[in-house]
Amino acid sequence: MQIDYRRRWAGVRRALRDADADAFVAVGAGNTRWLASAESPPGSPPSSTLNYVFVPQRGAPIGITSSLEGHRCRKETGVRDLRLWSGYPDVGAEFASAKAALKALLEEREVGSVLSDAALRLQRGVAVERSTAVRDLRARKAPDEQERIRVAVRHADAGQRFARELCEAGAGLTEFEVAAEIDYFLRRRGVQETSFTTIVASGPNAAFSHHSPGRRRLRDGDSVICDFGAFWKGYCSDITRTYFVGGSPAPKWRKRYALVLEANERSRAALRHGAVAQDVDGAGRNFLGRSGVGNRFVHGTGHGFGLEVHEWPSLTYGQKTVLEKGMCVTVEPGLYFPRQGGIRIEDDVLVTRAGCETLTHAAKALY
Numbered sequence: 624m625q626i627d628y629r630r631r632w633a634g635v636r637r638a639l640r641d642a643d644a645d646a647f648v649a650v651g652a653g654n655t656r657w658l659a660s661a662e663s664p665p666g667s668p669p670s671s672t673l674n675y676v677f678v679p680q681r682g683a684p685i686g687i688t689s690s691l692e693g694h695r696c697r698k699e700t701g702v703r704d705l706r707l708w709s710g711y712p713d714v715g716a717e718f719a720s721a722k723a724a725l726k727a728l729l730e731e732r733e734v735g736s737v738l739s740d741a742a743l744r745l746q747r748g749v750a751v752e753r754s755t756a757v758r759d760l761r762a763r764k765a766p767d768e769q770e771r772i773r774v775a776v777r778h779a780d781a782g783q784r785f786a787r788e789l790c791e792a793g794a795g796l797t798e799f800e801v802a803a804e805i806d807y808f809l810r811r812r813g814v815q816e817t818s819f820t821t822i823v824a825s826g827p828n829a830a831f832s833h834h835s836p837g838r839r840r841l842r843d844g845d846s847v848i849c850d851f852g853a854f855w856k857g858y859c860s861d862i863t864r865t866y867f868v869g870g871s872p873a874p875k876w877r878k879r880y881a882l883v884l885e886a887n888e889r890s891r892a893a894l895r896h897g898a899v900a901q902d903v904d905g906a907g908r909n910f911l912g913r914s915g916v917g918n919r920f921v922h923g924t925g926h927g928f929g930l931e932v933h934e935w936p937s938l939t940y941g942q943k944t945v946l947e948k949g950m951c952v953t954v955e956p957g958l959y960f961p962r963q964g965g966i967r968i969e970d971d972v973l974v975t976r977a978g979c980e981t982l983t984h985a986a987k988a989l990y
């Protein structure tokens with residue numbers, strides 16, 4: 624399925640009409656990609672090939688990028704009109720900076736008011752209002768996006784099956800080695816890149832939710848948190864599983880694992896169109912609280928994902944956002960025990976009218 628940019632631009636124009644503004648100027652990398660270059664690999668350099676995407680009330684959107692990126696942009700963007708700039712006079716670009724190109728464009732189009740996702744300072748006579756319109760539009764994934772997310776999830780699922788075998792039989796391997804094997808496995812399947820630096824946290828290191836893999840060697844009985852994802856045609860996945868070296872955890876770890884799994888299930892059961900984010904968080908959190916381990920669940924339940932690994936909305940304590948069908952979010956409760964280890968079980972989920980569809984299929988049943 625082709626990316627339907629026209630549908631996206633139409634959404635932005637509705638927001639412009641509602642606010643009675645002349646144009647939207649997108650600056651954030653996820654937003655410029657959503658408007659113009661969704662399938663570009665998101666990695667560096669730079670995180671977006673476009674400095675600005677200008678969407679006028681009437682007429683076609685325009686992209687502004689460095690002359691270095693012109694080639695990539697022509698190949699990868701859904702925007703026809705590109706304005707190039709270069710800081711090197713000898714290159715002979717029309718503009719000396721991205722900002723200069725933007726200001727010239729606003730003048731050319733006689734723009735008096737813009738909505739933007741950033742605190743832009745523009746020339747006199749151009750009013751700028753901050754807007755979350757693109758962020759909000761991005762949160763609900765259209766079919767062209769869901770299709771790409773499903774493939775990204777499938778790759779990460781396969782990566783988790785691989786990681787499980789590796790960790791269970793992996794006594795003696797370092798976290799670095801496990802992470803490198805996972806990355807290599809994913810890259811060989813043709814994914815553009817991993818969604819973020821792969822997390823492999825073993826033994827006491829698993830007590831920290833975002834440990835960076837190091838030289839520690841896996842030992843029998845360790846819990847090992849493996850948290851990673853894959854980009855596919857611009858869209859990402861984000862999955863966590865927890866394995867036990869040797870494959871048969873001690874009874875206390877089985878018990879803890881069962882609690883996290885149930886918290887995960889309870890939060891997913893609370894997800895549906897119209898649910899409030901804090902209630903989805905609470906469904907798992909309150910269960911862990913009643914089980915006497917609420918103080919070990921030290922982060923939010925989940926977050927949106929799509930073009931970026933962390934997007935709107937967030938499923939955390941006190942968050943009042945109303946969830947809508949089409950949103951893709953993670954559900955990832957965890958328990959962390961200082962000096963001992965930790966457990967996190969993260970699924971990728973699509974919100975539907977009646978409930979939700981769990982996209983991740985990598986095994987997570989009890990040992």
Ligand SMILES: [Mn+2]
Pocket residue numbers: 861953955969
């Ligand atoms: Mn996550």
